[in-house]
Amino acid sequence: MQRVIKQQEKDGQHDPWQLLTDVSADFVPAGDTDYILPLSAWQLLAPEFKGFQRIPGVWLEADIELEPLAEVFTAAPLVAVAFPAFVDGSGFSTGSLIREMFSYKGELRAFGSLLSDQLGYLRRCGYDSVVLPDDQDMDIAIQQFNADMVSYQGDVLQPYTPFRRRISAD
Amino acid sequence: MFPFLLDERVWICTLCLLFFIFVCLFLSGFYPYSAAIPDLPGRTGLQLIREYPTMYQYDELDRQVVNNRVQQFRGQMNRYLSGELSEEAFLPLRLQNGLYIQKHAPMLRVAVPYGMMSAQQLRRMAEVCDRYDKGYCHITTRQNIQFNWVKMEDVADILDTLADVEMHAIQTSGNCIRNTTSDPLAGVAADEQTDPRPYCEIIRQWSSLHPEFAFLPRKFKIAVIGAAEDRASIQLHDVGLQLVRNAAGETGFKVWVGGGLGRTPMLATLIWDFLPQAHLLGYLKAVLRVYNRYGRRDNKYKARIKILVNSLGAADFSAQVETEFQRTNTEEFQLTGAELEHARSFFTEPAYEQLDADACSDEDAPPAYHHWLRRNVRAHRVAGYAIVTLSLKYQGTAPGDISSEQLRRAADLAERFSFAEVRNTQQQNIVLADVKRSDLFALWQEASRMELAAPTIGTLSDVVCCPGGDFCGLANARSLPINTAIQQRFDDLDYLYDLGDLSLRISGCINACAHHHIANIGILGVDKKGEEFYQLTLGGETGKRSQIGKVLGPSIPLDAVPDALEAIVDVFVEQRHEDEPFISTYQRIGKDRFKERVYATGH
Numbered sequence A: 001m002q003r004v005i006k007q008q009e010k011d012g013q014h015d016p017w018q019l020l021t022d023v024s025a026d027f028v029p030a031g032d033t034d035y036i037l038p039l040s041a042w043q044l045l046a047p048e049f050k051g052f053q054r055i056p057g058v059w060l061e062a063d064i065e066l067e068p069l070a071e072v073f074t075a076a077p078l079v080a081v082a083f084p085a086f087v088d089g090s091g092f093s094t095g096s097l098i099r100e101m102f103s104y105k106g107e108l109r110a111f112g113s114l115l116s117d118q119l120g121y122l123r124r125c126g127y128d129s130v131v132l133p134d135d136q137d138m139d140i141a142i143q144q145f146n147a148d149m150v151s152y153q154g155d156v157l158q159p160y161t162p163f164r165r166r167i168s169a170d
Numbered sequence B: 001m002f003p004f005l006l007d008e009r010v011w012i013c014t015l016c017l018l019f020f021i022f023v024c025l026f027l028s029g030f031y032p033y034s035a036a037i038p039d040l041p042g043r044t045g046l047q048l049i050r051e052y053p054t055m056y057q058y059d060e061l062d063r064q065v066v067n068n069r070v071q072q073f074r075g076q077m078n079r080y081l082s083g084e085l086s087e088e089a090f091l092p093l094r095l096q097n098g099l100y101i102q103k104h105a106p107m108l109r110v111a112v113p114y115g116m117m118s119a120q121q122l123r124r125m126a127e128v129c130d131r132y133d134k135g136y137c138h139i140t141t142r143q144n145i146q147f148n149w150v151k152m153e154d155v156a157d158i159l160d161t162l163a164d165v166e167m168h169a170i171q172t173s174g175n176c177i178r179n180t181t182s183d184p185l186a187g188v189a190a191d192e193q194t195d196p197r198p199y200c201e202i203i204r205q206w207s208s209l210h211p212e213f214a215f216l217p218r219k220f221k222i223a224v225i226g227a228a229e230d231r232a233s234i235q236l237h238d239v240g241l242q243l244v245r246n247a248a249g250e251t252g253f254k255v256w257v258g259g260g261l262g263r264t265p266m267l268a269t270l271i272w273d274f275l276p277q278a279h280l281l282g283y284l285k286a287v288l289r290v291y292n293r294y295g296r297r298d299n300k301y302k303a304r305i306k307i308l309v310n311s312l313g314a315a316d317f318s319a320q321v322e323t324e325f326q327r328t329n330t331e332e333f334q335l336t337g338a339e340l341e342h343a344r345s346f347f348t349e350p351a352y353e354q355l356d357a358d359a360c361s362d363e364d365a366p367p368a369y370h371h372w373l374r375r376n377v378r379a380h381r382v383a384g385y386a387i388v389t390l391s392l393k394y395q396g397t398a399p400g401d402i403s404s405e406q407l408r409r410a411a412d413l414a415e416r417f418s419f420a421e422v423r424n425t426q427q428q429n430i431v432l433a434d435v436k437r438s439d440l441f442a443l444w445q446e447a448s449r450m451e452l453a454a455p456t457i458g459t460l461s462d463v464v465c466c467p468g469g470d471f472c473g474l475a476n477a478r479s480l481p482i483n484t485a486i487q488q489r490f491d492d493l494d495y496l497y498d499l500g501d502l503s504l505r506i507s508g509c510i511n512a513c514a515h516h517h518i519a520n521i522g523i524l525g526v527d528k529k530g531e532e533f534y535q536l537t538l539g540g541e542t543g544k545r546s547q548i549g550k551v552l553g554p555s556i557p558l559d560a561v562p563d564a565l566e567a568i569v570d571v572f573v574e575q576r577h578e579d580e581p582f583i584s585t586y587q588r589i590g591k592d593r594f595k596e597r598v599y600a601t602g603h
């Protein structure tokens, strides 16, 4: 079973989403399932999403051009970003941009090759759920994801410059 | 009127009470830097508030950030040692904390932000050398400190020990934003327009544990200067910043992007000639974002930002950055006047005395002292003061190596003569920035005793050299024996002085740790069918202008290198006009004459 970590939640929380890597032409959605579709399929089926019980989520590659996707971020309830390798950090910028540039308010999910030690940074880049690979330590992941983080930069939702808060506190 | 005041018992009692209250306040932390400051001769406690007058000092947030990171790293290290964390997963985590595995032992690189260290920090380095290493450490070409013989299981403890003196190893290696480097003469150079250190400190904080930029395609280096002469080689950095003023008198930066050495050496390109200072972080963020999303990850040797800038073209690259900058440069990322003021408040002028400008000590001192004055002492912007370079190029040791004893003595010298602070240089030496001219002779005597006074700064024997094949697992060839051979061949001081300014740098492989590309004479170790060979480059320079050296010809074996060097120097001496420095002669006559001579001897 895939392990989805959400902010402030514990292991094994019910996660309704089913991610499809491919969607064939004759695909018929089940009436009781929430899907995450590849971007091309999502765009093809938009805006009616015939046969889906609700608007599906969408997943995209980390290095994709975001500019043309404004409508996707307005409509999709969930955007998932694929991390091709844990040393490839392009998804950290992609997530931040989706939040910052498009003021995306829905669920932002990271999946793919990730380390549990990266969850703190993922959260600060605006991700609020992560699909943890099987070989990664769940406790560390949860602890990192929910840690109360002191930092010089804040996070993408509440960024600040390093000294700003410290001097206004004087 | 108050007859009880005349009673001396009341006085004594009151004084005791006051003293008691003072001590309580002091111990309870009212005096903020009590823990961070050693006993300085001749100064009293209360004057010492913010006195390392020229250094950043941590507040509660800095301490928390660093301590949290040490704890996190301790956990990661424990999981690695117990086998829970794979080698592969631990690799980027340990690199982000400055830990390499090399030939004989792990190597820990400690960050020295923009090269500045207090006497107290030097002493702590000495303790680490003695307790966890082999009694010495190494100053790198990016102003950091390296310990070459640490044990994995000690690293977390070392980090704790560093945190006590406000130091860390965060982002000193790995594919992230590295230590920000700067002009080692910041604040004291006569040609300085704006002190770069407050900006370096802001960049240090902003880039430390930035969530978005910890897994970049490749390492990312930033350097900042505020003077006319570039003593930090900013054009060799991924981002180089030079503080300037515009016509309206406002402060901002010239921004260069895409410099670097390694396999494809490149000078950075100017992409903005006036970035207003308030937008510094917003703009850096935009540059890094474009790089993080579009930089290549398929090939390690094509992954630096220089390749992206080159493949897009500077105009296209800067247009992309500009778009990114405009769309996300909101108020939250802009530096306010108050913040900049706060950052500047750490780098105030030390308590300079009014001194007689030419109060130089001891006219009848030995000639060696006068040599040292000429080569190792520079003009200071304040009358009566001088800038002194302590040389780490003593015959018989590896360039940049410094023993724990020397570290302690350097700390003493800094306290006695230079406001208790030093700077590491890109040339692997140490600068005392604020020495009274009248103290120079005494300083020279002390430094000589500690083998820190080799009077050869800027000469051919002020060699910059990486550890090479003796220590480094990546090396193609050794570099230290070349250094030794050269030191022996050119050991006549008068001859060295006649040759004048001449830079020589030796790297053991194309990673170019010694920056051989920017030396007047560069030497690079290459592998030829399993044997150590060396490629020579001529004409590199840094400082007044930056230039990448040109390969002279086919590589040559180890034992031919000293002769080749002598041939190059001979051609220079024959062709030189008066006191011309090597680089001018080279530029005037080109490389062919050198090439003919070097290869005439039949290699």
Ligand code: HEM
Residues within 6 Å of the ligand: B100, B101, B102, B107, B138, B139, B140, B141, B142, B146, B174, B219, B236, B260, B261, B262, B400, B465, B466, B467, B468, B471, B472, B473, B474, B511, B512, B513, B514, B515
């Ligand atoms: C023996 C231990 C060392 C190892 C294993 C090592 C490893 C490396 C590697 C792999 C690179 C190129 C790849 C990268 O940048 O990540 C590199 C670059 C570099 N190293 Fe080292 N190094 C060592 C010692 C040193 C020393 C002693 C210095 C200073 C003298 C130094 C300064 C540098 C610099 C400045 C660069 C960047 C050159 C550029 O601008 O591209 N390293 N090092």
Ligand code: SF4
Residues within 6 Å of the ligand: B466, B467, B468, B469, B472, B473, B474, B475, B476, B507, B508, B509, B510, B511, B512, B513, B514
């Ligand atoms: S230049 Fe090469 S040999 Fe020298 S220290 Fe760097 S990686 Fe090692």
